Amino acid sequence: MNLLSEFIKDYHEYKNYDDMVENYKLNIPANFNFSYDVIDRYAELAPEKRALVWCNDENEEKFFNFKEISRDSQRTAHFLTKHGIKKGDVVMLILRRRYEFWWLLPALHRIGAIAVPATNQLLKHDIVYRCNAAEIKMIISFDDGNVMKQIEEAMPESKSVKELISVKGSREGWIDFHKELDSLPEECNVFERPQGENATKNDDTMLMYFTSGTSGYPKMVLHDFTYPLGHIATAKFWQNVMDDGLHISVAETGWAKAVWGKIYGQWISGTAVFVYDMVSFAPDLFFKKIAHYKVTTFCAPPTAYRFLIRQDLSKYDLSNLKYCVTAGEAMNSEVYNKFLEKTGIKIYEGYGQTESAILAGTFPGMEVKPGSMGKSAPGYDVQIINHDGKKCQPLECGSIVINLKNGKPAGLLKGYYKNEEQTKKALSGEWYDTGDTAYYDDDGYIWFVGRNDDLIKSAGYRISPFEVESVLQQHPSVLECAVTGITDPKRGQAVKATIVLTKGYTAGKELEIELKTFATEHLALYKIPRLIEFVEELPKTISGKIRRVEIRQKDN
Known part of the structure; x- marks a missing residue:
């Protein structure tokens, strides 16, 4: 059993994406508190229902x-x-x-x-x-x-x-x-x-x-205290968690991704949470744990999938694994195709922020387009608008915003602590601006372009760092890559790629030429990196996000 019908009005198994978006309506109780209204409710109705499966590298389990x-x-x-x-x-x-x-x-x-x-x-x-x-x-x-x-x-x-x-x-x-x-x-x-x-x-x-x-x-x-209810869409309708299933999200509890995937929406939807308290990510041991504990649904960032597809997946019994999702960055089609080839499982992408629950995703029943974040999540009206505040046409790049005309949706931030000006800017208008840019394709799918600050403007073109990085990462020599703009007297900005090499490859002019040739086969000429720098590591935040700003400051 699960508690979905207590928090979704007229809840039923939706036929398709349109049915879900049209009929999904949250029922938010007065003074909702997740501990009393979900945990204690299960303790009353189904006390023996499995909630948490925990293990670590010392073979302890609880x-x-x-x-x-x-x-x-x-x-x-x-x-x-x-x-x-x-x-x-x-x-x-x-x-x-x-x-x-x-x-x-x-x-x-x-x-x-x-x-x-x-x-x-x-x-x-x-x-x-x-x-x-x-x-x-x-x-x-x-x-x-x-x-x-x-x-x-x-x-x-x-x-x-x-x-x-x-x-x-x-x-x-x-x-x-x-x-x-x-x-x-x-x-x-x-x-x-x-x-x-x-x-x-x-x-x-x-x-x-x-x-x-x-x-x-x-x-x-x-x-605020309604935030957990926003994650019903995250768990049930994006991660597709199963009643009495076992879900794992690869996230340490210090990050918002943990409450996206390790407690709120999962428990409301009736699935147990699997937690592997690993000291470091070891793909072989990780898959052994998934097989041993019979995990049914799985969420990880694209980086983790890049490591996982290098394993001989035939060694593991993944017969219980039914559904996989990813978020954090857009997924490279090469990774998607390799994982599908090795497991028979599609990877469904999603998009959101620390400030929100799931904002957009590829939901059950939708066609998967690797690299696309899908469409608006239920409960959110996500749009891409141009500088005039109008909805963008297909292939027109604009800002990803959330419609606030009907009020703040559950799961969106309450504000920023001790910063009334920033809170007012974020929430007092008609739109909440995510700070990200994207475009629609002809089918209404959303494709991530980048952070507003990261866009490269070269000779009148707007270039997405992610698009160039995605191509370069398909080359076997590239372990990690950050694309930035450098000052160029003719173009305004030129494209630069800062690359960490896979073991076994040697930096040099020959490899630089090979990478530029490879990029030419997959990208328009104005997107080709004019400069390639090989480094030992990329500057990153504590959470592992690449600090392109630091690269730009060093270069310019």
């Missing part, structure tokens, strides 16, 4: 049903209030993929505190910035000596932080989460839903994410 998740998150809420956490307080979670995340996040929702999921890749200065910008009151971390050291070194400059919590083992200056949790009395198995001024409301802040922008300081994105 299985949780909804009765257990409900009980453990309620005990965790008592633990947090014992240490002074109350409604509106801000708590940072640095947990990689530890199973305690699925207790702590719902526990914070129960209290009405604000969760700030963060990556374990943060360094001291990142932690100091986040603590002071968001007024973090508590940091909860997993047992990694380097991560804990970075946190400890940040504390003298992080005056708002009152407590440090470790979810595994004891360490001087840290509170042992499990030791205290285990010592709580049995009556702490129940945490009553707060009432009156302590009750959560739909427009209260529930989550805060620091975006890993490709320039400047990270923005602080706020999501």
Whole structure:
């Protein structure tokens, strides 16, 4: 069983994309709270229903049903209030993929505190910035000596932080989460839903994410308590999760992609979540886990698929795997075709942001066009508009925007923390501007072009870095690639490719000529890189996004 009919008006299995878009209408309860209205609801109706399957590289494994998740998150809420956490307080979670995340996040929702999921890749200065910008009151971390050291070194400059919590083992200056949790009395198995001024409301802040922008300081994105309902479309209608299935999204809990694919929409839709707490991504071991635990649906960025298709997939029993999706960047057709050839499974693409749920996608029943983000997701009216604010014609490049004329859709950000001007700019007009550019094809499919700042303007042409990168990445010598514009006296800008080579290839003039010739066979002449630079690595944000701005600054 699942709870879809409780949150979608007149819910039924939609015949096709048009039926879905026309009839999908969310039913948003007053004062919705995911912990009480989803987790506890399952604990009441189907207590033994599987919720979470967890394993790690040490061959540990744990299985949780909804009765257990409900009980453990309620005990965790008592633990947090014992240490002074109350409604509106801000708590940072640095947990990689530890199973305690699925207790702590719902526990914070129960209290009405604000969760700030963060990556374990943060360094001291990142932690100091986040603590002071968001007024973090508590940091909860997993047992990694380097991560804990970075946190400890940040504390003298992080005056708002009152407590440090470790979810595994004891360490001087840290509170042992499990030791205290285990010592709580049995009556702490129940945490009553707060009432009156302590009750959560739909427009209260529930989550805060620091975006890993490709320039400047990270923005602080706020999501309210209706945000989980926006991810019904993400899970049920894009990832196509199955009732009583097992879904994995390749994402560490510090990124918004984790709540896209590891809790909200998946649990509402009735599927269990599979979590592999890996230290690093090893394709062979990853596929063994998928086969062993009988994963049914799978989501990963295109980068992960590029590694996976190099495996001998015939070694693994993937008979339970029914559906695969990808997001994060547009998928190269070569990767799509190889995966389809090796598994018989199509990959359905999607598009969204830290500020949103799924905005556009290739949904079940739609024709797959590799590289296209598909069409508007149910609940969103996504359009591409030109400088005059009019809808673009096919092949006309414009800005990807969300129609706000009928109000803010569930899943879209509440605003930016302590930045009224930025919030007003984003949400007070008729459109929310994603900052990305794209175009329609003749069938109404949307094709990503790039960030507004990344577009290259050469001799009157607008060139998408992604398009050029996609072609170059088809050459076996190219492991990673970033395309940028460099100043050119004749063209205004010329195309430059910065390339990391695959092992076994040697940088040099001969390879440069080969790559330019290869590009000429697949691209219009004005898109061919005039300059190719070979490097050991590309500059990236903490989340792994290429910082093209850094390359541009160095070159220009």
